[in-house]
Structure formats: structure tokens, C-alpha cells
Amino acid sequence: MPWFYLFIAGLLEIVWAYSMKQSEGFTRTIPTIITLIAMLGSFWLLALAMRTIPLGTAYVIWTGIGAVGAFILGIILLSEPVNAARILAALLIISGLILMKVSSA
Helix, strand or coil: CHHHHHHHHHHHHHHHHHHHHHCCCCCCHHHHHHHHHHHHHHHHHHHHHCCCCCHHHHHHHHHHHHHHHHHHHHHHHHCCCCCHHHHHHHHHHHHHHHHHHHHCC
């Protein structure tokens, strides 16, 4: 169950990163509320996962899911630039996440 908590916490990190962008510096009410709720949920689930998953492993995987997810969301929804270097960087992050998970088992 801790790995499930960690995965959902990472997904919520993507939600709060996107909604923070949409809040335009916390000047828009609904995106600001979504940001705060998603942050609280993400941190809470991360804390639950850290009961059994080592700190370094949990934190790296949590931030990695958020980083790659925000990268993909930025490309799809915000028309952010995509090029070979950025894709390679995301693939390296993903490979690091996989290695972190495998090495902590």
C-alpha cells in the first residue's frame, strides 16, 4: 500500500503544479483552492508512504513523478516547447525512478 500512496501523492503533485500555474500567482480563487487541497493531499500521502519507504527513495520518486508529469502536462495542455534534449532529460528521470524503485526492493 505505501507504493500506491506514493504514486497517488506524485499524481497530486502534478495537479498542484498545474493548478498553481493556472492560479496566476494565487490571484485566481478556484485554482488556488485546488492547489492547496492537492498539496495537502500530496504531502499527507507522501507522509503515509514514508512510514515504510526510506526517505530518499520516497522523496526522489515523489518529485520525479511530479516533474515528469508536469513536463508532459505542460507540453500537452500549455503548448510548452518539446525537443530532443527535453525528452532525453525526462527519459533519464524516468530511468532514475525505475532504478530507485528496483534498488529499494
